[in-house]
Amino acid sequence: MRHIEALQNEDIEIQLLIEAIFLKYGYDFRGYSRAHMKRRIMRRLTISGIDSISEMQRLVIYDREFFEKLLGDFSINVTEMFRDPSFYKAFRKEVVPVLQTYPFIKVWHAGCSTGEEVYSMAILLKEEGLYERSQIYATDFNEEVLQKAKEGIYPIEAIKEYTYNYQHAGGKAAFADYYVAKYDSAILEPSLKKKVIFADHNLVTDGVFGEMNVVICRNVLIYFDKELQNKVVGLFHESLCNGGFLCLGSKESLRFNKYVDNFDPVIENEKVYRKKFGC
Amino acid sequence: MKYEAIVIGASTGGMNALKVVLSALPKKFSVPVLVVQHLSPRSDSYLVEYLSKACKVMVKEADEKEKALPGYVYIAPPNYHLLVEKDRCLALSTEERVNYARPSVDVLFESAADAYGRSLIGIILTGANYDGSKGLRRIKQCGGLAIVQDPCSAEADAMPKAAIQAVNVDYVITLDKIAPLLNKLTEEIGE
16 A cells, blocks of 8 residues: 555655756746646656656756756647637637727737647738737747747648648638648748747746737646736736736636636636726 | 545446446535546537436536535546646646546546545546556555446446456446445445
């Protein structure tokens, strides 16, 4: 029988590891979901054949390369173009008409990972005639994925699914118009990058991104504990202009958040909120 | 022994099996039930509606950060892993598939074992793969109770068979016997 003590020891080791990462590199995972962190740490432990989390802690401190690997494990980069097509469809219907009344549109895509969802939004804005007066800021703390996002090159075998998603997301053209196939890759149309600025930004430790009309942050908050969720939604609230839109993942919500009363739900099912005026 | 939660994993044939088990629980069932049923990533909320209609306990899709409460059955949403935190709040994750599945039974069982320790009951029902074996082993290691549907009574026997092979399980019983056993195990509270 696995003793309660063994479990408690593991918890102490995990806490110390996370603390070591913060002290050594400044990356702060202390407010991340602990169940999630444990899974990621245990996964790396198994892959690397390391004996214990304490041994991993030593490696993290003395071996930057190992740390970089672990850092990659901590960010979840499962994404796809037009992921949750119904979100994009609803965005076209409910949010676009409001955006059409603005002379200039600023969109912040926080936690953009490898960029698939950023380019999806670029396509949507293009088809709605808003792209030329938009600026998309796409940020992530993981430099490796940010580099991939900048390239905008995706494996060709994903295109079938992306095309399905695009069609169900209310796409107005043919998805093939937006990429060129080359060997095993689909290279996205260069104009989709024209209005996108990719930048390194850490939601936990970095500050406000000013006067946004739309903040998109999907499937990022689920990895944070309640306290950190409060902090980050506070950051979004401060970054949004009055009446600005906050778009969360379809299984995320502001229900348990401190700022719930500062937003109006716009599309309940798709978790699109609007910052209330004057608060 | 006071049990505080039940986790159930099911795959092929699980819709019917879950209905048989969950519909036989009383309205005020004394512990929360957390369920992973393998589903297509694009499926809708049909499973929740289907079970809701059949059950006396409340059946809902698991929301992230909500507390697991008695009298409720929480179903993992399609395309998300379901986990339990130490404070018994639910968590969701979009991390890669485990055993080709998202949600994965192992992910739920392993995190629930950490959260509930020896006061957890784990159940493997019908299925055509081996997801859940590792998780059930962890539940046993942490002192919890392991129940597996008798492979002979399962629509697909691979998942229960794999679990029986991997774990020294406490009960191998037919589908119709599971709910009565759960009622008995959870009634013993305070005795």
